[in-house]
Amino acid sequence: MIELKNLVVLGQGAPNSLRDGRISRCVCAYSKEHGLVRLYPIPKALLRQWDVFDATVEANSQDHRENTWKIFHSKEDWQRIHKWIIKKGEYPKKERTKLIESLAKDNLGDLIKNGKSFGIIEPKITGFELAKQNETTSIQTTIFDLDYQIINQNEFKYKPYVTYECTAECSCKNPVHRQQIVEWGCYEWMRKNPNSEEHCEKVFENLQLTNKDWKKYFLVGNIHKSPKTYIIVGVLRYKNKS
Numbered sequence: 001m002i003e004l005k006n007l008v009v010l011g012q013g014a015p016n017s018l019r020d021g022r023i024s025r026c027v028c029a030y031s032k033e034h035g036l037v038r039l040y041p042i043p044k045a046l047l048r049q050w051d052v053f054d055a056t057v058e059a060n061s062q063d064h065r066e067n068t069w070k071i072f073h074s075k076e077d078w079q080r081i082h083k084w085i086i087k088k089g090e091y092p093k094k095e096r097t098k099l100i101e102s103l104a105k106d107n108l109g110d111l112i113k114n115g116k117s118f119g120i121i122e123p124k125i126t127g128f129e130l131a132k133q134n135e136t137t138s139i140q141t142t143i144f145d146l147d148y149q150i151i152n153q154n155e156f157k158y159k160p161y162v163t164y165e166c167t168a169e170c171s172c173k174n175p176v177h178r179q180q181i182v183e184w185g186c187y188e189w190m191r192k193n194p195n196s197e198e199h200c201e202k203v204f205e206n207l208q209l210t211n212k213d214w215k216k217y218f219l220v221g222n223i224h225k226s227p228k229t230y231i232i233v234g235v236l237r238y239k240n241k242s
């Protein structure tokens with residue numbers, strides 16, 4: 001059991017249902033002491049981007065990615081998870097830009113080469129794609145929250161992808177990267193009308209990815225069972241100063 005203090009939520013993936021019916025998401029946060037950390041399982045509505053919190057965690061013997069932690073007694077205490085995740089407020093708005101810029105030093109090639117499971121990249125965006133993966137979206141209910149219809153990421157009709165190059169010099173042979181966006185906000189938007197392509201395409205606009213007046217950074221993380229495959233867990237953004 002370890003206590004992590006004053007964590008700042010930078011990004012979180014869309015929820016998925018676990019085998020026992022719990023709705024869980026993975027959160028990526030920043031700590032002055034530990035740098036970027038990954039925590040799971042986190043209930044669907046407990047934390048939001050820029051929340052500051054403390055967490056009591058334990059190692060997961062099945063996941064060896066660096067700074068990756070499981071919430072202590074998360075299965076046994078799921079209905080009382082606030083025992084182990086303590087919200088303390090929000091990270092100051094005036095400090096957010098400075099924090100983002102101080103962390104956004106990575107490129108995808110170095111992350112892969114150094115075996116790093118996550119990092120923050122300043123992208124040069126070159127394209128967007130709403131990839132169709134199913135004929136329709138599968139909607140489930142859950143035994144833990146009967147009023148909430150859960151849609152697992154892989155059961156949506158569409159998946160949002162973005163194509164970009166790293167602004168920092170990248171050591172990848174192919175400088176053009178195509179990655180899926182799994183940020184929670186995208187899937188919450190698509191969940192409202194998941195089979196409408198026109199509705200789902202607006203995720204790119206909602207994240208200000210198409211707006212040149214906004215500065216964008218990608219919080220990327222790799223997949224547990226495919227460590228060289230990275231996805232976009234969060235989009236960090238702010239409006240350019242005029």
